[in-house]
Amino acid sequence: MRALGRQLEAALRDEFAAAREIRRHIHAHPDLSGHEHATTRTVIEQMPAGLRVEEVAGSGAIVRVGGEGACVAVRTELDALPITERTLVEWAAGNGAMHACGHDVHLSAGIALARAVHRVGAPVPLVLVLQPREETAPSGAMDVLDSRALERHQVRAMIGAHVQPLLASGEVASTPGTVNASADEFTVRMLGVGGHAAYPHLGPDPVLALSLFVAAAQQLVARDVDPMTPAVVSIGEIRAGSSPNVRPDHAVARGTLRSFDPAQRELLHRRLETVASGVAESVGCKSEVHLDLGEPALHNDPRLAKAAAANLQGFGLTQSDDLRSCGADDFAYYAQRFPSLMMFVGTGASSGRLHSADFLASDEAVDHTALALAAGYLAACTAFPPT
Known part of the structure; x- marks a missing residue:
């Protein structure tokens, strides 16, 4: 697994430049909850040719990288918020919507991981979940689960990562137990x-x-x-x-x-x-x-959290102290069904506050989020190998 980790890291770092450009395109063209079809098409267009793709939850999709059998799923979110952006960057959104919660970063990181896994091959297939409606009710995660698509793909574990200004850039929290309310x-x-x-x-x-x-x-x-x-x-x-x-x-x-x-x-x-x-x-x-009633509390599987923390260190990222907050995320619904891990990726205070018109994660946040997702993917491969 260490050799695979080194190969995957090298392939992933080769994807960073492209992922940053993809992030800027997604950021400039945000879609509100329930209307994410264009964003979904953009992500699918960036996937290697020949992968299995299926629609899910109305405006979402599932992309499978690898062969048949048990797999590890990585969740990324498609929707933006109804906020008029004030960042003044050249690639700022101008349609009254904004990726003020970092979903553009998560998506581009997920693309980088899928492309890297496809290049190096993997002992366990990867399923990239492009989930709509994380920001609104009814929950897109519930619709993905209700579709039974994850069971059909034989998902063994779910991995997610979310940018977090409370942590310094380069820090990642892989905290066991309950992390969101x-x-x-x-x-x-x-x-x-x-x-x-x-x-x-x-x-x-x-x-x-x-x-x-x-x-x-x-x-x-x-x-x-x-x-x-x-x-x-x-x-x-x-x-x-x-x-x-x-x-x-x-x-x-x-x-x-x-x-x-x-x-x-x-x-x-x-x-x-x-x-x-x-x-x-x-x-x-x-x-x-x-x-x-909204999302349940989000519980991280301790085995995944521990294994991912070790991988993060191997990738050159800093494992932060445990981070827990009374924020909420519908990733919690997946965690009720599968062993799951949600990591928090630092963007630093200079990025601004989540859900604000001034929030802007740096390019490095794309790299760090991709590495975090890779650390979680490898952790799941180790903790929950295919039977």
Whole structure:
């Protein structure tokens, strides 16, 4: 396997220049979630001739490199975000969409890996998953899984990598265990009685009820969750009324619940409803709570994480300290079905914040992400050899 690693690394480094150019083209022509057909065609056009390609999940595709039998899958994401880019580079997008989460980097790195594996051959076939709709619901990962395509390809393990400005350039985190939180969204609606703002005694005030709920919700993590387990309750949207002298008949808040632990996830769901009902009743209002369940927590297989870390070091990258965050990724659905590994590839603080109009990973991020994916692929070949 060491000899294969050296051969694959050499072939991969030969692909870096082309991968950087492909990345710039993808970056300049982003597609929003559910409309990624052009991006998918671009990636397939960069694949070696004669590979098996099949459509999946509407606007996605699966590309197989190698023969039949058990394989290792590498997930890359196709979609961009509805953000107007402000990076001012010559290859900036100009259509109101933007690869502000690094999917252009992931795609070009995946292309480089597929081409390198095709050149050197491999003991285990590689399946490149071009997944749509990572950024929106319904999840593209769920549709890929529901298609049963990965079972037909006999996937033994799933590998992914995501750029991360919290790490320095050249650092990669291959962290065992839970690395991302589950992510659920909630809507809380407080119902009162509309009327003139000068006569607050004539009806219950839903704005007051909602204000009390927003404050009380912040205590859920502080007092209901084990302090040794990460969890987050954040409210990002509040809507109420349209005039300063009119008491509205309802007020609405929307937010997110995130947790590393399934039991605490369910506890937060129950306590959110209890708190909403309690504060509403305390001021004479009624409450309605709606929960939209999102991605589960993302769990990295320890065997893959350990083996990939050793490969990363062999490739000249720095293994960072363990990195975990309350961010979420629908890669977690794959991890529920197969042994999986999501690595985080450093881009440094100078690249900007993910999901911002100024985010721009460097060319080196393409190289480092390709090497990380190769490290994960080789780790899976070792940890889960074909039977």
